[in-house]
Amino acid sequence: MSMAHPAALPAGRDTAWPVALAVLALGLLALGWTFAEEAVAAVHVWESSTAFNHCWLVLPVAGWLAWQRRDRLAGLQPQPMPLAALAALVAGIGWLLAERLGIMEGRQLTAMAIVECFIIAVLGWRVGKAMAAPLLYLFFLVPFGAFLVPLLQHVTAWFIVSGLQVLGIPYYHDAFIIEIPAGTFLVAEACAGLRFIIAALAFGALYAFVMFRSPWRRLVVMLLAVLVPVVANGMRALGIVLLGHYLGSAEAAATDHLVYGWIFFSAVILLLVVAGLPFREDVASLPGTPAAAPHPVRRTAVLASAVLCAAAALAGPAVAVTIDQAGAAPPRIIHAVLAADGCQPEGTALRCGEDLIEARLLVFSPRTTWAGVTAERYRLTGNHDEDAIFSVKAGDADWQVRRDNEATRTVAAAAWLDGAAAGDGLRTRLRQALNSLRGAHGSPVLAVVTWQHASAGQRPSLQGRFQAQLAELAQRASDLSQQE
Structure with missing residues (x-):
């Protein structure tokens, strides 16, 4: 009876995998069950944002x-790595920080890091190294x-x-609005180039993994993948x-511009791709990684x-x-029912001719995170990347105004925290994270004014006719944000 060589059948290999x-x-x-909220939020973005449709x-x-790297597993067997729990603990603390700050992208990134740590903990470092490319690609x-959208809009x-x-x-430039004799152009979120960069x-990552072996060449590919789309x-x-x-017409030039x-x-x-082909290294074979002595x-x-x-x-x-x-x-x-000449209250809204205006104040619990405020803002205002966005100064706040692509609905929104107007920056999120831990120091307040237009293309006179009403609404929101 012939017996297999010990190296061919390592001890424990029949049951380890x-x-x-x-x-x-x-x-x-x-x-997956624990981080289901992060997964659902990611899928929603894949469906709703053209910048992330490729995530599918x-x-x-x-x-x-x-599959292309399956031969690298030859001779390897799972070697549990309990030390990976330390990295998972750090990722878990990072998740908690992102959750308190209300940063969904941070929660998703740390959740993915936790998944990667768990894979290493179960299968071991050598298996993780052999499958590094597909594991890292999962972060996409x-x-x-x-x-980055506002910054990219400024760059564009x-x-x-x-x-x-x-x-x-000749031109006139006001933030993201550019006027020339032929018409007006708006650098909307969709024009910022985020979809191209992502x-x-x-x-670029796929090209680098498949075509190159040198870490430096892969780094150059990734840098070009960022810089070239911005310039382009x-x-x-x-x-x-x-x-x-x-052409003498801004509308004609903008047709099908995306x-x-x-x-x-x-x-x-x-x-x-063509420029990188002469430097490819995919044909060169790498020396096989010697398998560890099986045990x-x-x-x-x-x-x-x-x-x-x-x-x-x-x-x-x-x-x-x-x-x-x-x-x-x-x-x-x-x-909050606004008041204006020529308009009549209609339930909780205001009827101005054929247009309908509705104002709401949302008062949040001190225990909430800023993610709850931004989620309600997006739910009420929308978040389409082709909407026109501008700002209006009223009271102590810069109201963000969003007009949909069909110009039939305009929504103005602003937020307050601890008696002061608040944006969505890191400082605001950190302040509310501390408030949520203590359960005190006021309540976040979100003010939303929705204007339904009877005819498309109408731009509401928020900065003129209704500026005083917005200022009064801002003062009321500021007072409510200081109440426990």
């Missing part, structure tokens, strides 16, 4: 990368980067204005304005490492649940 994969599957299900392809691409499941507007100055074309990053988007926006100038933008972006990416893997070790990592990771969510149960409640809604 099935047990480890079973524990891994159960653990990932538990983590991330899992198939990661699976393909794993997180719809991250929306906070700068490209347009600089180009008009060089070419000597898509380029995802493609600025040139695209300038080209649309110049087209309007030469479709043309994708065509232009695809051409730029294709040029980058038995106990089932109890796999289970203990998984439990330890899961317990460390779930500490943050457990603390958050405890805080929420201490008194967080849904916001209290107060309908």
Whole structure:
């Protein structure tokens, strides 16, 4: 009777993988249930934002990368790594901080980091290193980067204005509104170029993993994936304005500009791919990683490492649940009927001719996080990336005004915290995070004024006719935000 060589059948190999994969599957299900809110929020962004539609392809691409690297698992077996629980604990603390600050992207990134730590804890560092590319690519499941939109809008507007100055074309520039003799152009959120940058990053990472081996070359690819789309988007926006100038019509130039933008972006990416081909390293074979001397893997070790990592990771969510149960409640809604000449009250709204105006004050619990305030703001105002956005000064606040793409609905919103107007920045989020822990120091208040237009294209006179009413509403919101 012939016997297999010990290196061919390492001790414990017949049971190590099935047990480890079973524990891994159960653990990932538990983590998925724990972080279901983060997953649902991510899927909602994939569906609603054109900047993140490509996220539906991330899992198939990661699976393909794993399949391409399956030979790297030859000779390896799961080696539980309990020390990964320390990294999971750090990620869990980061999740708690992001949750208190109301930053969903932070919660999603740390949740994904926890998942990666759990995989390493169960399968071991060597397996994680062999599958580093697909594991890292999973971070593209997180719809991250929306906070860059205002900055990118400014960069795009700068490209347009600089180009008009060089070419000597007369223009008027007010933030994101650019007027030339041929008409008016708005640098909307959709024109900021975020969709191009995020898509380029995802493609650049795939290109770097497949075509290059050197970390430095991969880094250069990722830097180009950020810089080139920013410059290309600025040139695209300038080209649309110049087209309007030469056609004599801004509307004609803006027709289907997003479709043309994708065509232009695809051409730029294709040029980058061609430019990188001479430096490719995918053909070169890497020396195989010598397999570690096999030794038995106990089932109890796999289970203990998984439990330890899961317990460390779930500490943050457990603390958050405890805080929420201490008194967080849904916001209290107060309908404020505005007054204006030529308008009549109609229920809780104001009828001005065929237009309908409604004002609401939402008073939140001191225990809430700022995420609750922003979630209600987006629910009531909308968050479409092709909406026109401008601001109106009334009272102590800069009201953010959002007009939908059909120009049939305009919504103005502003928030207050501890008696002062508050934005969505880190300082506001940190102050409310501390308030939520103490359950005191006032209540966040959100004021929302909705204007339904009878005819499309009408721009409400918020800064003139209703500025005094907005100032009164702001004062009332400020007073409410100081009440315990």
